Amino acid sequence: MTFDLVIRNGTVVDGLGNPPVTADVAVRDGVIVEVGAVTGIGRREIDATGLLVTPGFVDLHTHYDGQAIWSERLNPSSAHGVTTVVMGNCGVGFAPCRTEDHEVLVDVMAGVEDIPGVVMVDGLPWHWESFPEFLDALDSRRRDIDVAAFLPHSPLRVYVMGQRGVDREVATPEDLAMMRKLAAEAVAAGALGFASSRLTLHKTSGGQPIPSYEASYAEIEAIARGVEDAGGGLIQFVPDLLAEDYEGALSAVFDVAAEVGLPVTFTMAIGNAGPPLYLDALAMVEKANANGGNVTGQIFPRPIGLVLGLQLSGNPFITYPSYRQIADLPLAERVALMHKPEVRQRILTDTPSADGHPLMFASQAFDYMFPLGESPDYEPAASESIAARARARGVSPLEEAYDRLLDDDGHAMLLVTLANFRDNSLDTVAELIGRDDVVLGLGDGGAHYGMICDASFPTYLLTHWVRDRPSGRLSLPAAVRELTSVPARVAGLADRGRIAVGYKADLNVLDADGLRLHRPVVVHDLPGGGRRLDQSADGYVATVVSGEVIAENGVPTTARPGKLIRGRQSAPA
16 A cells, blocks of 8 residues: 555654654545554655654644735744644734725734734735635645634724724624624634734734724624624633733633633733732633633743844833934944944943833843843743843943843844743743643744744743753653644644544654754845744754645755645544
């Protein structure tokens, strides 16, 4: 018997948490057809002796809405074993949208997700108006991995209400009826559900709250009922994590989900200090699920934070007039100037501009700011913080940050750990990973191009959490389960995320000992030459999508088997 692909003699980690076994995996027509001792031959064979074979990874929280249109590769995600991504998160996206509202949605995406407006203007053809037409546009393009999409709340609101939606006026009964109708149409066409955000920090590039901010209970319910009208789907939302009434920030969507009967997944963060509000969130999740709900909190397995640098969207001097005078110079010229004592003195003694900057709240959090080396440490010791290093040198934190930014000829980067780093460790995250009501996510691939590069978290999980962390490590089967079958289940994609006969042939062949995560780098491969952060890894011997090898030893092939996933997928018989 002949197969399209046979992976021989690998250590198979099935994605369900079972102990690894040595086995062959045979693939035909994009589906796994044999697992065990395969006697037939493959048109293509991979010798996986001494290597791991896992299902392809599933990332629930990305923003590839634009990149999936203008690029055939969804990296960094596809460079880290991810074979399925879900986009449209946080309720931002590009459909539905009338021509006159293009600038509004670009403004929202630029502000919330740090995608430069010029990149979207150059990269988006806008060959769509309705959400089903946007899905058709996605479906018509070639790409390396599979994509699925939520109906985003903010574009829906603007499409139905126009400027009233932008101004966050209360939706009328007629508005609600139209939102419900369009939500049903979107799900019928293939949306996985709908996504929304109520986070205070989510603002347009002009500094205004996004359209979905503080949307009424009635509005969320109307959209949810539209999803249910078309057969159901998942609600994804970002609560106002900074709200004093944290319970109130969650209850509206939880109550809607319970009323309508839809599953919910929401962003959950662990504060570095202060009251442990995440415990309140978990208590609400437990209560909702005990009452028959289906709610999961999404957490990120390393600190939620920002990357700062002279090449990036932010640094500690971004609001200093003396720095702004040279900020647009080429990097080499800027670094040469900053090395001059008189320029150094002028910047360090300057006063920040009163007009502020969206990143100012984080750009001088020196107790939670750390140099990010070539082998990036995302759980650094407190003694490595900019504040601690400054004390050891007998200088101010500003001086230490200034000097570190000039390292590596100005290519140095600083990690700011804004959340998930309670007591300067990831121990609290360790307590949550593996809970049935918690799922990994928040990689944000396709967004925050100049300040975040978190789509590499699968590699981090398999290195730091499985292999390298001194204590509180995850077992390999548990880690692979959290990257595969668990997010697939939450998304309603029951056809993938495990190695078993009949399941989709999305697979990784990994060198466990050779896995290594590199520091992010700045590349200029966006439309119009736009800048973004990218991050690579060693140890990925092969990544397979629908039976086709899309990358070998970290090098992409020409295969583009990725498809649009239209709606929830049932498990094979």
